[in-house]
């Protein structure tokens with residue numbers, strides 16, 4: 001089971017230079033607002049995907065006033081990964097010290113699921129977030145998928161450039177053919193993945209939340225009844241007038257509904273968090289079931305939006321899944337209580353305290369009744 005054993009951060013957001021030895025089980029990261037907790041999760045995400053988890057450019061990752069940042073990780077299976085960004089140079093990714101061609105190589109070694117405030121975008125954001133969600137699952141169980149996806153993007157871009165120029169059909173034809181070939185592969189893989197995964201997700205959902213009439217339905221991006229090549233043929237005039245390809249897997253979505261309404265318009269914030277938690281955890285668990293590969297779970301501020309019982313439900317489920325876990329929170333006692341009630345053992349856990357970008361490993365207090373923990377914590381501060 002891959003987990004990060006050692007993590008090194010250099011001029012990454014507000015963290016100047018830190019080297020951490022991590023627990024393969026749970027890593028609790030506590031600290032005040034603005035101390036650097038999310039930055040640690042962001043560094044791990046950057047190591048696994050070669051990009052930020054924000055919808056912004058890469059530069060905010062580099063510490064203010066610095067010209068580069070880097071994250072280095074040593075995995076429990078001996079693999080080393082590195083990712084860096086620089087203002088002066090191209091981004092660099094390394095696997096086992098060797099320059100890697102694409103971030104997909106990082107992702108293969110370090111599958112991870114992130115649960116933070118951005119995760120609500122799965123419900124309230126545009127279809128792109130949900131396509132990325134589906135494709136994470138497909139990518140990790142079917143490695144050729146990435147090639148099809150890349151080639152598909154290339155054919156889509158080229159076809160769109162030609163449509164904008166209103167190029168003649170003969171010029172469009174080779175890209176249309178490529179588009180069709182990869183579109184079929186992508187749609188076939190997505191729909192095969194979802195038909196196996198959605199029943200699995202339903203079981204996990206039932207453990208966390210009861211919502212009547214909740215449904216998740218895959219929309220492939222063009223008329224279900226028709227072949228994509230026919231759809232492109234019939235839609236050529238429309239594509240030419242819009243200057244882009246209207247139908248195809250670039251328009252796929254996962255409709256998440258309660259009855260006839262979008263789930264985000266009906267569910268409370270806490271219910272939404274349980275739903276996205278189930279979606280993320282189920283994907284990790286399904287990957288483990290399909291490929292034996294465990295994924296890492298980065299959970300930023302688990303307590304937010306959830307009542308005490310639901311925090312424990314989510315955390316107990318995480319314990320059952322067994323991947324390396326990172327949990328952040330502003331209240332150390334609250335984190336310890338969640339861990340204690342989720343039946344974690346003391347030796348599975350490590351505790352880190354973050355202050356002004358400095359990270360200190362702390363002794364784990366015994367996982368006992370909260371009152372006693374509080375007394376222990378007070379006497380040590």
Ligand SMILES: Nc1ncnc2c1ncn2[C@@H]1O[C@H](COP(=O)(O)OP(=O)(O)OP(=O)(O)O)[C@@H](O)[C@H]1O
Pocket residue numbers: 012013014015031032033034035036037038039040059060061062063064330
């Ligand atoms: N590029 C950067 N260089 C230096 N500091 C930065 C950079 N980007 C963000 N920061 C600062 O880093 C600090 C830590 O941010 P982070 O999001 O990690 O805090 P946090 O501990 O998760 O806080 P919260 O509890 O509010 O979520 C913040 O004060 C933020 O303004």
Ligand SMILES: [Mg+2]
Pocket residue numbers: 037038039300
């Ligand atoms: Mg934060």
